[in-house]
Structures are given as structure tokens and as C-alpha cells.
Amino acid sequence: MNENDSDSYIHIITNSLEDSLRVQMDQFSSTLDELGLAVSTGPVVDFRLKSALRNYVNEETVPLLYPEAIKTGKVLFPPKKPRKSIAIVQNQETDKWLIPSGWYVLTKRFSAKEEKRRVVAAVCSPVDAPVLGIENHLNYYHSQGEGMNPDLARGLAAFLSSTLLDSYFRLFSGHTQVNATDLRRIKYPCKDDLIKLGSQIGDSCLDQAQLDTVVHKTLSIMSEAIKAVLAAKRIEEALAILKDISAPKEQQNERSALFLLALADIRPEIPWTQATSPRRRITEMMDWFRDHYGKQYAPNTRETVRRQTMHQFVQMGIVVENPDQPDRPINSPKWCYQLHQQFVTLLKSYGSEQWEETRRNYVISVKNLLQDRNRNIPMIPVSLPNGQAIQLSSGGQNILIKEILENFCPRFTPEGLVLFVGDAGNKFIVNETQKFREIGIELDPHGKMPDIVVYYERQEWLVLIEAVTSHGPVNLKRRNELKRLFQSSRQGLVFVTAFPSRKEMTRYLAEISWETEVWVAAQPDHMIHFNGERFLGPYEDRENRF
Structure with missing residues (x-):
């Protein structure tokens, strides 16, 4: 909390970059009163003045400004394709809602979530009318209800449009x-600095990078705050890249x-032209952007990142998994990714004139890449007990599934029929739906199947096997889930957990x-029976069994 803050706001800062923004903004000490300015909400509420609204300007009307008139830091009137009325009749009823023509700064009161900026500001120059209307979805800066110095207006709009102000505003406006x-x-730079800023910008049309450069130089912004601004811009640019390559909506986020x-390896101060492709594990990446971008994620979010970010990056052809060892086990602590x-x-072409052409070429080439990768993905050959040959995708728990099919089944369910085999790369590789129906089993299509289902007809058993390499043994919860899933089975249910x-x-x-039951692939001739009453068989339901 700043001791000079009359409002006594408490700032909860989560990282050093955010704190540098706060420190920089604390350097600005001018209030709007000290600048001789005020900010108000647009006085024209259109639904209350419907009869006075017009789609044209004539001798009886004056311009009416809606948010759609704000474009690239300026007010364009009339809008090219107006969706709202563009004028309001000037009479005794409407005069009290109109303001004198002059130099103002307008900001949108509402911004869409997908907009790059939270604070959208524009300079409003005098219109060809004595007064004008400002609709209620806009805020406007004024000097005692009238216009202000033109350079002050330009400087104020530039400050409000800077990434510095936008990043700071997001800290306290959720x-x-x-x-x-x-x-x-908000505290503002002094009046002289704003006028100086406005005079340097003049009527120029600057892009965001150029505008930020002028703001930083004119207002003597500290290097730590500039780094925070650059960090926000790099994140914004990375989001723009994901959007431009049509990444799924769920992946168009800050994470x-x-x-x-x-x-x-793009740090805030590094341009995209210097992009590289280091191999990194998820934990290493989390440590990296904590150090360079001040964003910290809890260690227990790694699995969420793997499932909701990295998995999609792989599917889109953005990254390669384990380029140094493609057959690395999925539970290996060395599992890594590379662009x-x-x-x-x-x-490297982002922000250049070649970006659009390079992007189009990339979209075409990545489709071919994904097709080739699907054709050439390493597979694990497996022989089922009946001699049928199948292919499992490499990685994950499929190596253990191969062991179960080739070593467990011949030993403990001889001549059994394999009805279902899940696959780490596909949803399933074997699914004898018709046979399930023939033996009277109707499965819930949304139910979570075990890794392997074997019908042991000799004993009238249905053997449900879970392969465990990193998680998922048949515990009490899973056992009850499987009993519900196979509740229509007339065959006795046998639950097996397999470990490597x-x-x-x-x-x-x-x-x-x-x-x-528990089976260990390293000692395939033996079983471990949890209860010891019988050797591999189903149990009838009994009360208080657990």
C-alpha cells in the first residue's frame, strides 16, 4: 500500500515484474484534478432518446459517437459501416445531454475478452458542429465539461494506449x-510531460511498438518496467501466433x-528472429518462464499441462516428443519436448513482411508432416493368444500390454478370447462389440474400459486387466466402477492388476x-492373490466385504 494513496488501495503483487509496474506507476503523481481534467461517462443513453436518433447528419442533427467510432487511436466519423445511429437531433430536450465540440479523449467502457487491450483510448478532434453526443458506452476526458489542449489530448491518449498502462490496469481490474x-x-504524468508526449506524436499513426518506444523515452520509464512491458507484449504476440495458425480455442490462453x-527460448528482450529450439522438460519450462516472465505454476499442474497444452502441440506438429530418444517410456523423468x-x-518470420507467406507455407507443410508422421509412427508388434497379429503404438503402457497378451493370457486364460485392448495412441486396437452382445453384455459407451478384457469361456469368466506403469491399479473405487460397467455380465468377473x-x-x-489378483511381468509364471481363498476366480457379492 502506498502511504501517499488517499484511497488506501492494497496491491497484492505476485511477482517481481508486476512489482516493477507498480513502482513505475508510483512515479507518476498527478491526479486528474491537478491536470485540470475530469473523466465522465458518456451522457447519451440511446434507448431513452430513441425518437431523437438518426442514421444521417443534417442541419437539425449533430454527430453521435458510439464505441465503434474508435479505430487505431483516433475517432473516425462517420464509421465506414455503422451499426448504430450516427446522429442525434439537437433541440431543447437533447441539449442537456450534448457537449461542446472540442478536443477530448475517449475510452471504451467495455472491452471484449478477446481484445488485445483492456483500455482502448482515442483522440476526438473537433467535429463540424457546435456540439456532439457521446453515447453511454464511452468514457470521455474533458476540461470542466469542454475540450482540452490538443497536445494534452494526444499525450493523454498515448499514455492510456501504452502497454505500460494496460499491463498495470490489469493488475487491479479483473x-x-x-x-x-x-x-x-490512476495517477498520471505531469501536464508538461503529457503535452510534450502529444507534441512528439502529433497526427502520426504509430503501431504499438512505436507508440511504446515514444512513451518510454519521453516519460523516462525505468528499465525494470520496460522489461515487464516487453514480457506482456511477448505473451500477447505468442497468443497471436497461436491464433494465426488456427490453434484450438482451448489452447489460445496464457499458459x-x-x-x-x-x-x-524467447525472453522478453529477445526478438522472434532469434527463436531457437532447445529440448526441455515440462518442469524446466515452468522454471524458465517463472524466471523470465514472473509467472509461477504449481508443480502439481504438470499433468494438466501435458494433457491440455503439450499433447495438442504435438498433434498440431508444433513440437516433437523426445527427439533424442523416441521410444522413451512415458513415465520417464527425462521425457522432453522440442519445437x-x-x-x-x-x-523467425513473425512481425516481418514475410509472415503471411511463411504462415501459409507452414500450414501446407505441417499437414504433410502430420500425414507422414502418422504413416511412420513406431509400432509394437503383438501376437494375440489366437495367433492374430496386431500393432500397438509405441510408448506409454503398451509395452506392458504386449507382455500381458503374450505372457499372462497363455498361462492363466489359455484359449481365452481377447475382446478388448486399449491403446495409448488410439482409443482401442481391439474391440469385439458383437461378441460382447452375444454373451449378453451391454456396455455404456461413455464408461472407462479396462486396458484388456479377456473372455475365458472354459470357466465362464470375464477377466478385466489394468496395466499399471504410472497410475491406475484396481483399487476399491476402480473395482466398483468396473462392476457397474459390466453389471449385465452373466460371467464371473475377475479383476487383475498387472505391473512391469x-x-x-x-x-x-x-x-x-x-x-x-496381481500379476508381475518380470515373474510371469506367478500370481499374487489378494485374499488367498482361491486361485484366480470371481467372488460373489457379500455384505461388508470391504
């Missing part, structure tokens, strides 16, 4: 509404942008449910 109250409590920056070289080439080794099994001993 919604998309920009209220006049919020604008009043995906940060992981993209980490994979390209595909074609995508690095695309990143005893060492892996010991991690889950406390979770494994009673009245289930």
Missing part, C-alpha cells in the same frame, strides 16, 4: 469493464503462450483392492 472511477484513481515462449524446425522457421516389476507394485500395495 473484469472487462473500464469504469470512470478506475480511470480517476500455452508461456510454454511456446519457453520452447522457443519442430519448420515451426522455428515460422516463428515388483518395485513398481510396491508403490501401490496399499491401494490394491481385496478380492483382486
Whole structure:
């Protein structure tokens, strides 16, 4: 909390970059009163003055400004394709809602979530009329109800349009509404600095980078705050890249942008032309953008990142998994990602004149890349007990599934029929839907199937097997889920958890449910029976069994 803040606002800062923005904004000490300015909400509420609204300007009307008139830092009147009325009749009834023509600064009161800027500001120059109307969805800066110095207006609009102000505003405004109250409590540069800023900009049309450069130089912005501004811009640019390559909506978020920056090694001060492709694990990427972008994610979010960001990046051809060892086990702590070289080439062109052409070429090439990758993906050959040959995608728990089909089934369910085999790369590789129906089993299509289902007709058993390499033994919860899923079965249900080794099994001993079996691939001739009453068989339901 700033001791000089009369409103006594408490700032909760989550990282050093945010704090540098706060420190910089604290350097500005001028209130709107000290600048001789005020900010108000547009007085024209259109639904209350419907009879006075017009779609044309004539001798009886004056311009009426809506948010759609704000374009690239200026007010364009009339809009090219107006969706609202563009004029309002001037008479005794409407005079009190109109303001004198002059130099004003307008801001939108509402911004869409997908808009790049929270504070959208524009300079409003005098119109060809004595007065004008400002609609209620706009705020306007004025000097005692009238216009202000032209350079002051230009400088104020530039300050409000800077990435510095926008990044700071987001720290205390968590919604998309920009209220006049919020604008009043901001401290501004002194009047002379704003006029100097406005005179330097004049009527020039600057892009965001050029505008920020002029603001930083004229207002002597600290280097730490500039780094925070650059960080916000890089995140914004990464989001724009994801949008331009048609990434799914669910991946057009700050988390995906940060992981993209980490994979390209683009620090705030590094331009896209210097993008590279280091190999990085998820934890390494999280540490990287914590250090360079001040964004910290909890360690337990790694699985969410893997499922909701990296998995989609792989599917889109943006990254390659384990380029140094493609057959690395999925539960390996060395599992890593690297940007595909074609995508690095695309990143290097961002912001240049070649961007659009490079992007179009990339979209075409990545389709061919994905097709080739699907054709050439490493596969695991597996022989089912009946001699049928199938192919499982490499990685994940499929190596253990191969062991179950080729070693467990011949030993403990000889001549059994494999009805279902899940696959880490596809949803399933074997699914004997018709046979399930023939033996009287109707499955819920939304139910979570076990990894393998074997029909052991000799004993009239249905053997449900879970392959465990990183998670998922048949615990009490899973056992009850499987019983509900196969409740229509007339066959006895046998629950088996398979582990690659005893060492892996010991991690889950406390979770494994009673009245289930455990098989260890490293000792394929033996079974472990949780209860010991019988050797591999179903149990009838009994009360208080657990």
C-alpha cells in the first residue's frame, strides 16, 4: 500500500515484474484534478432518446459517437459501416445531454475478452458542429465539461494506449469493464510531460511498438518496467501466433503462450528472429518462464499441462516428443519436448513482411508432416493368444500390454478370447462389440474400459486387466466402477492388476483392492492373490466385504 494513496488501495503483487509496474506507476503523481481534467461517462443513453436518433447528419442533427467510432487511436466519423445511429437531433430536450465540440479523449467502457487491450483510448478532434453526443458506452476526458489542449489530448491518449498502462490496469481490474472511477484513481504524468508526449506524436499513426518506444523515452520509464512491458507484449504476440495458425480455442490462453515462449527460448528482450529450439522438460519450462516472465505454476499442474497444452502441440506438429530418444517410456523423468524446425522457421518470420507467406507455407507443410508422421509412427508388434497379429503404438503402457497378451493370457486364460485392448495412441486396437452382445453384455459407451478384457469361456469368466506403469491399479473405487460397467455380465468377473516389476507394485500395495489378483511381468509364471481363498476366480457379492 502506498502511504501517499488517499484511497488506501492494497496491491497484492505476485511477482517481481508486476512489482516493477507498480513502482513505475508510483512515479507518476498527478491526479486528474491537478491536470485540470475530469473523466465522465458518456451522457447519451440511446434507448431513452430513441425518437431523437438518426442514421444521417443534417442541419437539425449533430454527430453521435458510439464505441465503434474508435479505430487505431483516433475517432473516425462517420464509421465506414455503422451499426448504430450516427446522429442525434439537437433541440431543447437533447441539449442537456450534448457537449461542446472540442478536443477530448475517449475510452471504451467495455472491452471484449478477446481484445488485445483492456483500455482502448482515442483522440476526438473537433467535429463540424457546435456540439456532439457521446453515447453511454464511452468514457470521455474533458476540461470542466469542454475540450482540452490538443497536445494534452494526444499525450493523454498515448499514455492510456501504452502497454505500460494496460499491463498495470490489469493488475487491479479483473473484469472487462473500464469504469470512470478506475480511470480517476490512476495517477498520471505531469501536464508538461503529457503535452510534450502529444507534441512528439502529433497526427502520426504509430503501431504499438512505436507508440511504446515514444512513451518510454519521453516519460523516462525505468528499465525494470520496460522489461515487464516487453514480457506482456511477448505473451500477447505468442497468443497471436497461436491464433494465426488456427490453434484450438482451448489452447489460445496464457499458459500455452508461456510454454511456446519457453520452447522457443524467447525472453522478453529477445526478438522472434532469434527463436531457437532447445529440448526441455515440462518442469524446466515452468522454471524458465517463472524466471523470465514472473509467472509461477504449481508443480502439481504438470499433468494438466501435458494433457491440455503439450499433447495438442504435438498433434498440431508444433513440437516433437523426445527427439533424442523416441521410444522413451512415458513415465520417464527425462521425457522432453522440442519445437519442430519448420515451426522455428515460422516463428523467425513473425512481425516481418514475410509472415503471411511463411504462415501459409507452414500450414501446407505441417499437414504433410502430420500425414507422414502418422504413416511412420513406431509400432509394437503383438501376437494375440489366437495367433492374430496386431500393432500397438509405441510408448506409454503398451509395452506392458504386449507382455500381458503374450505372457499372462497363455498361462492363466489359455484359449481365452481377447475382446478388448486399449491403446495409448488410439482409443482401442481391439474391440469385439458383437461378441460382447452375444454373451449378453451391454456396455455404456461413455464408461472407462479396462486396458484388456479377456473372455475365458472354459470357466465362464470375464477377466478385466489394468496395466499399471504410472497410475491406475484396481483399487476399491476402480473395482466398483468396473462392476457397474459390466453389471449385465452373466460371467464371473475377475479383476487383475498387472505391473512391469515388483518395485513398481510396491508403490501401490496399499491401494490394491481385496478380492483382486496381481500379476508381475518380470515373474510371469506367478500370481499374487489378494485374499488367498482361491486361485484366480470371481467372488460373489457379500455384505461388508470391504
